[in-house]
Amino acid sequence: MVDxxxxxxxxxxxxxxxxxxxxxxxxxxxxxxxxxxxxxTAATLLRTYLYDRSEVPIEICQxxxxxxxxxxxxLVVAVSYSGNTQETLQAYEQAAASGVSAVVITAGGELxxxxxxxxxxxxxxxxxTPPRMAIGYxxxxxxxxxxxxxxxxxxxxxxxxxxxxxxxxxxxxARRWGTAMPVTDNEAKQLALALRGHIPVVYGLNPNxxxxxxxxxxxxxxxxxxxxxxxxxxxxxxxxxxxWEMERELFGRFxxxxxxxxxxxxxxxQRVAATxxxxxxxAGGVRVVxxxxxxxxxxxxxxxxxxxxxxxxLALLRGIDPTPVPMIEHFKAVLSRS
Ligand SMILES: O=P(O)(O)OC[C@H]1O[C@](O)(CO)[C@@H](O)[C@@H]1O
Numbered sequence: 593m594v595d596x597x598x599x600x601x602x603x604x605x606x607x608x609x610x611x612x613x614x615x616x617x618x619x620x621x622x623x624x625x626x627x628x629x630x631x632x633t634a635a636t637l638l639r640t641y642l643y644d645r646s647e648v649p650i651e652i653c654q655x656x657x658x659x660x661x662x663x664x665x666x667l668v669v670a671v672s673y674s675g676n677t678q679e680t681l682q683a684y685e686q687a688a689a690s691g692v693s694a695v696v697i698t699a700g701g702e703l704x705x706x707x708x709x710x711x712x713x714x715x716x717x718x719x720x721t722p723p724r725m726a727i728g729y730x731x732x733x734x735x736x737x738x739x740x741x742x743x744x745x746x747x748x749x750x751x752x753x754x755x756x757x758x759x760x761x762x763x764x765x766a767r768r769w770g771t772a773m774p775v776t777d778n779e780a781k782q783l784a785l786a787l788r789g790h791i792p793v794v795y796g797l798n799p800n801x802x803x804x805x806x807x808x809x810x811x812x813x814x815x816x817x818x819x820x821x822x823x824x825x826x827x828x829x830x831x832x833x834x835x836w837e838m839e840r841e842l843f844g845r846f847x848x849x850x851x852x853x854x855x856x857x858x859x860x861x862q863r864v865a866a867t868x869x870x871x872x873x874x875a876g877g878v879r880v881v882x883x884x885x886x887x888x889x890x891x892x893x894x895x896x897x898x899x900x901x902x903x904x905x906l907a908l909l910r911g912i913d914p915t916p917v918p919m920i921e922h923f924k925a926v927l928s929r930s
Contacts, residue, residue: 593725594900595770597893598762600728604717605755608736611715616693616741619667620648624734625683626671627654629724629810634731635671636803637896641888642738643799645745656682668694669737671730673723675701678927688712697733699726722915724814727807727896754887761890765897780898783849783879784905790847790876791819794899795867797860798824801851801883804895808849811903815914818906825850825863833870840874847877851895854882 593600624635635652642650653659656679658668670684675698684703688694688710696707699719707714715737717729738744739751746754767773769780792812796805805822812820823832836843848871852864864880871878881898883891907914 593721594897594904595766597728597766597897598759600726601732601755601762601893602759604729604732605736607717608715608733608740611713611736611740613695613713613737613740616667616695616713617665618741619693619743620665622648622650622667622669622738622743623658623662623687624650624652624669624671625654625658625680625687626652626730627677627679629807629814630673630726630730631671631677631680631723633724633803633807633810634727634734636806637727637731637892638734638738640799640803641735641892642743642745646738646743647745648743653683654679658683658687662687662690662692664692666692667741668692669697669734670694670703670707671697671734672701672703673699673717673719673726673730675699675703678924681706695737697730697737699729722814722917724811725900754889757885757887757890758893761885761894762897764884765894765901769898769901779881780901781905783881783898783902784909786877786879787818787847787902787906788909791821791845792849793846794820794822794849794851795825795828796822796851797853797856797864798827800853800856800860801892801895804851804892804899807896808851808899808903811899812906814917814920815900815903816906816910817912818910825860825867829863829867833867836870836874843874844876846875848875848879850878850880852880852882853891855891 626632626635632654639650668687672680694712696712696714698704699717715733775781794805794808796802802824809820809822812818850864868878884894885891904914
């Protein structure tokens, strides 16, 4: 799957171009409902991509109920790959009952059925993969909705260029970090090896790479079955950093990964350098990872792609199958009994 992201992203764009959203009125804000490593991650990545492009506020709801501000000018986009996630279904039901405009992105399930009964347009994505590995389908479907409604803040030509670069960067990532590339030249394998025996802490720049740090954290959890943490710079310098002075033997268990971007403001890059300076002395490890590419889309997903590989290699090193997520199934089973 991860070797094949170029195809997934390209195919997803082809599908969304066919979607008919003609009946959707122009919203003045958008509420995206979605949870988990695929749907919520796609939403936070989209919000990052549009941060300095779109004039409409975007909020993401992972709760069971939508916020109280829903009104005629709200557009709700409900995203659930499986179509069966409890939180998303309940929040969607409440939003739909209030009469707001809505679009649904899903591979099927209960959400697709309910969308049909409310007459909301559905963008169908192909099923059959764990939701977190359908990130291309989910992200591109969301981007397509915003683009079609004129909320993506860029021209078709600029977007086409960005997409072309994105596909190329994903193909390049599969070569650089794929299994065929030996460890001596493979940053993903090297990082996974360095992480063994440590707790990953992933810092992203706010807003440039913060959503990606969250994705890395989620992938360490779901794929490698490793507890990990994510935070933002500069935010962490205002509180969390004080904790870096904790007992050295405990602090030495943390391995810090800083996701940086040389197109981010200089002050953020200075903060990365200053962070490395302090952490080098006390943490179990520190690694700075650079976004690759020219455009924002390619840069975001170059980092997503690397993180996906690292989490998969870490799973293999730990002798763990990355696909099953027993703890998620446990909570679903417990809740289905109540
Ligand atoms: O609503 P969706 O997109 O099917 O996602 C639900 C599940 O997918 C996961 O990403 C598992 O891959 C979990 O995080 C979550 O429980």
